[in-house]
Amino acid sequence: MKRLILLSLVFLAVTGFVLAQLLNDTDWPEYNGNGERSHFSALNQINKDNVAQLKVAWTYASGGADTARNRSQMQCNPIIINGILYGVSASIQAFAVEAATGKEIWKSNLPDVAGTLSRGVTYWSDNQSKRIFFGAANWLYALDATTGKLIDSFGDHGKINLKTGIERPGSDDFISSNTPNTIYKNLIIVGGRVAENETALLGDVRAYDTVTGKLVWTFHTIPDKGEFGYNTWLAQPARQKFGGANAWAGMAIDRKRGIVYIPTGSAAFDFWGGNRPGDNLFANCLIALDATTGKRLWHFQLVHHDIWDRDPPCPPNLVTLNINGKQVDAVVQITKQGYIFVFDRVTGKPLFPIKETAFQTDAMEGEKPSKTQPIPTLPLPFTRQTFGAKDFNSFVANRDSLEGLLKKARFGTAYIPITGDMTIFYPGTDGGAQWGGAATDPDGIMYIPAKEIPVYTTLKKKEVLSDHAVNGSKLYQLNCAACHGADKTGNHDGSYPSLVNIEKRLTKEQITTILQKGKGMMPSFSHISDAEKNLIIDFLLNKNTDQKVVSTNNGQVPYHNTGYNRWYDKNGYPVSQPPWGTLTAVDLNTGQRRWQVPLGEYKGLTDKGIPPTGTDNYGGPLVTSSGLLFIAASRDEKIRAFDKRTGKILWTATLPAAGYASASTYSVNGKQFIVIACGGGKLNTKSGDKYVAFALP
Template sequence: MFRYILYVLSPAVVVLTLIGTSSGPPEKGSLADIDKLDQDWAEYNGGPDRNHYSPLTQIDTGNVSQLKVAWEYASGGADTVRNTTQLQCNPIVINGVLYGVSAGSQAFALEAATGRELWKTNLTDDTFSMTSRGVTHWTDGKASRIFFGYGSYLYALDARTGKPIATFGNGGKINLRDGLERPGADDYVISNTPGVIYKDLIIMGTRVNESAAALPGDIRAYNVRTGRVVWAFRTVPRPGEYGYDTWPKDGYKNVGAANNWMGMAIDRKRGIVYAPTGSAAFDFYGGNRPGSNLFANCLLALDAGTGKRLWHFQTVHHDIWDRDIPAPPNLFTVVHGGKKIDAVSVLSKQGFLFVFDRVTGKPLFPIEERAFPASDIPGEQAWPTQPIPLKPAPFTRQSFTEKDLSPYITGNEREEIVAEIRKAKTGQPFIPLGWERTIFFPGTDGGPQWGGAAVDENSILYVPAKENPVYSAIKDAPKQQGTTASVTGKKLYEANCGACHGATREGSHDGTYPSLLNLSVRSNEPAVHQLLAKGRGMMPAFTQLKEAERKAIVDFLFGKESAVATEDRPARTTVPYSHTGYNRWYDSKGYPISQPPWGTLTAINMHTGDHLWQVPLGEYPELTAQGVPPTGTDNYGGAVVTRGGLLFIAASRDEQIRAIDRRTGKTLWQAPLPAAGYATPSTYSVNGKQYVVIACGGGKLKTRSGDKYVAFALP
């Protein structure tokens, strides 16, 4: 496995190529001495294989209880009043320097041993802020660059100074929006997940809107020196391209997304990049895009030098559930059928794990096409079957009915919830949204999240997930009102904001989408207008709206009435239906209505596909104090797995970081964080000392926002 790390480590670590794939104990004079060498965390999720793995053994199961805080760094930019900012960054470490992104979307460099700031950007482009998951490093042995997504721009920074490289693009940046235009689309595009390096290319995906006006999700490779586009792969094919016949005739003109927002993995030895994609937009209605819709919801294997498609597999046909592949793939080697096979796997929001031969795309375990219900929404043609892997078994439960109701809900509340469940469409995956309440389980953002899975040197995969019912329904899109061809601020709010913040502005129960009631108490009109124009964190900028439309929404939020003439509105792609929002279902005490566990960590043997163990991840302290066993919680972020026998993971809403015995799932150590660590830790060594660092940003699930990076080490 270490051959994937060789592209970024020093020549002294060549020995790892020979011993890194061993599943036995460390040998004297080789891996046993690994902690005497400085070990980088040189790429997003640890390496090009995205396995979150480190060979470090200094911190192990015997001494992990002695961990202490080594340093803290306040990165800046946290909104601790409204608790709306987040940190999702998995920082990288190169030659003793840590590179990350602040809560205010600025890149920075620190001394990795002390947390002392070396440089920090102060970018002020007329664009929107965002939540970044990290940066990408490139070097030719002389020059050293950090690539960093900021709003719609990709910056190339000098790794030593943080200054933009003037010869890259336009004064150190390129606009990722260039080349993505299509009729009727808005102009929202950002890059919040690091790209991958192949020779002198940086290969990038993007995050775009999820409305019908979304831009297309082309995957593109840029020259690292000049910023010039070298190749592009169109995920919504055009006439004459493979997959064109899986869309309507003018699909490429009328439909967007199918984008790589979750990141990629790369096999540099073979020159293959593995790029997952998300759903076509709009997420929950596809009447305007009949067909299976390649290359939405696909794992794509592309020639890294040319962008040519080598093979693909579609994990959801004609997605109308927003069932994106949620995280980068994992690359590892298994023994299957008596042969060593280099494999690639991807997670599914539904809680599935798909595993393929990395070269041929052949599934390593059987995948069955199963029939699922048709849609009752006019114009919708749900695909009749979906692919279901028979092994490994799902790592989340697959259905929710009244029998699965939490035992902690009693009395009248229980009766009321049971009555609502009985009226809803529920009980299996892939039920198309209808006019009535339709329940997603696991929830709309899935069981696994963007943090993805970790894989150790024995090809054991560890995946965090959550299991919370979420409901929604289809509704008619707001119509224009009045006789003077105008649309009101209220209707604009309903069309653009109501799905998240609620039709009555009450927000979501768990605080993911804050209430907008009594907004004047905690904000003002200019601030909200700027938020709509530029976005913040995970909220996109509403660039599809003209300034007058944004003003009408602000007027409505602050109790005024105004309207916008329809002839002044931009001609955007639309569909006849909307949805009633992402309604996470909690009881009156704030707990999910399903039976625990509400969050889990699962270990899976990828040689056999068998589950080894599953444990709850996270707890509600007040329930634990009552003698309730840990229930698990909502979680965001991934784990780090080490040769020292440990998994390090924060992710849970209880604002803790944990060290877990990777053999058993038992928690060996935990410590409080200044804010929840909704990110993936990094581990590295400098001057022979191993550190574990986590970004503590909070800002989701009604937890406080923060801006700190906290590093732990042995005394």
């Protein structure tokens, strides 16, 4: 009897230990934590009382960082499932490591991924198979989650060519599914990034069978004849003439209801739409689709006839709110302009009034801007909305010349059509909100990283000789100068690199590959002829610059823009009043702001006694039930923990390179970790390849 009791006690002890371990082991199973994209975790071992004790638990060198030119990035939000962390390296290879130690289990060796970017991978399993889906270049790969090997029975020997089915006359080859895709049962729902010029591929959303790779359904984001929204394109056939309207930013999924929520990008070309009159559905929309069939349930267009590249930059958040005493399941979309749109998740009805507001419509010849744009009355914007002479910062350098430029510029409202004059966006074309997105907690509070830096551009008439014969210099101006500058010097924040003396950094073969396939944020130029590419390369290498070829760049768009130019002074600081980077808490139940603090700092300014200004930032927040918010994102190469109730900084650590990514949290054997990808490489910061995990001692 005693032996039976002893065995029973041992059994209960072991069972209790196992159950406790299972309860303590919490995963981060998908992009931004869950299908709601909440960036929220219920873990609470790390709390406000002990967060200052965090130390580095392990570091994983993923490999492939471009430390010579600092052009590589890691934007990955790693996922953690059953003690294994899955991520993407600086060389854009998928990998798996032990989540407790960082010890590598496997790393892929896939071809044709160089030059792309990735924000992470997607996990799916059934009783027979565990798979990692990984988008790189124009491919969607299916890997065995245990070994990292391609699953031969999926698609074409383990991969799907995402270009197939979205071609149109005159389109290029560029598509990249760089944001993790969305799982619903045995479907993987796929969007992608396409080019932003008139050669862009179609932006259709597609669902594939997770086992076979077979295409199950397609939603046309540019409608075909007979489909809803067809009449919002006055130039037909729109699906043959135009591209874009693509789901590049990610999606959210309500798995209980079987609804997927998809934000879509601008129609291409982004900055002039005279050739595509009309509101252009379903560009710049939040769309609710039946996840099983792809049938549209409802939509809301956030920007009509976008000519500002004002597409939503991140997945929406699914959250339950208390609106006037009633619990409402909501979907919330933040925007580059600093707006927050809140809808009933089922019906699409706005939960706060949205007003169609008139804006000026004077524009370049041929352009017909929308007379109104939808502006939420609540929640209040999380960024300032206008920039004028009074908004230069008090320590700005070369003030007189900047004020002189401003007097000749177009500025002052959210939606000013771009002309041949300097046109100022505030916040800039990159946000406001950026691809890192916002976090929400169960109380209905949203936490938003943002930037408030003016950006300027102009439209210039394309110059094409009457016989269309052009030399390398002219081809460069037509195809490259908008980003890299007319003088090849790039821009001062490093987002568009200088091409001066490029022959010292790249071979002709390497440049050819970049032009053909694209690299990083640069799209493919496969739509121009080999002869044109060769002349551009010769021009860059200062060879044979007098030779001419017949240009193929004679499309419907008569203008090109002069780039995405952040407005900095001669000392390299934004010209506007700080804060330049912010972290804001908004109560979605009431639409009111809780707090706002700067995110990041310039040490050179704080050393002079200037309070932290915030910096440009890329990456999202992580919120926990213990009252903490973790975020890296800033260009000062720090990760910080904030009190989510007040915005007070509680802990800071220096990273090996800037963490332009979103952090994840998880628990293994009862120990909680915070992990961040430290890839740097943007904003003139050094590139890196490290994943760094923090834990309590």
